[in-house]
Amino acid sequence: MALVEPVIARESYELIAAEYIVERGRAVLRLFIDTIPPSTPERGVSVEDCTTVSRLVSDLLDVEDVIPSEYNLEVSSPGMFRPLTKPAHFERALGERVRIKTYEKLEGRKAFTGKLEAHGENEVHVVLDDGSR
Structure with a gap:
């Protein structure tokens, strides 16, 4: 997801993990984000944060057309059990x-x-x- 990471980072978010899967015959691109610096218990990733990143990434992927088929984009916090990928x-x-x-x-x-x-x-x-x- 090298394409979306810089766009997300410019808005002060970090891409924690990404997964592209097919569920019930439908492609889903899931992005897990956190704030930079990482969230504290008092301030997690909000719905507004996810909406902001979703719009940015959706616009970028539509222009770049890197996913040739129809898909759903889901953006969320990694939650309590965040993956350690970096x-x-x-x-x-x-x-x-x-x-x-x-x-x-x-x-x-x-x-x-x-x-x-x-x-x-x-x-x-x-x-x-x-x-x-």
């Missing part, structure tokens, strides 16, 4: 409780929950809820 997201989440899902099983499972202790380019260190690492 190094800055991991940095902000240090010391926080996170849920990690892996593609392949590690020690017999794919889902882990615990406190994010550290992160690197290709690794994360989590103190799991059971106390293990």
Whole structure:
């Protein structure tokens, strides 16, 4: 979504994640945004914020015509369980409780929950809820 990120950033929002899926035979482009700097508990992403970004992105995608078929555009806050997709997201989440899902099983499972202790380019260190690492 390199096309929309600069447009969103100019309006003081950050694109947290994007997904393009087909639901019930209909294409849906979902964008999850946050404010810059990231929202505090007192100020989250509002409906007006989502409307602003939706209009900007819709206009841009209509002009650029990068999605050839009909689709629905949905813009929302990432919510409480925001995805960590960029190094800055991991940095902000240090010391926080996170849920990690892996593609392949590690020690017999794919889902882990615990406190994010550290992160690197290709690794994360989590103190799991059971106390293990």
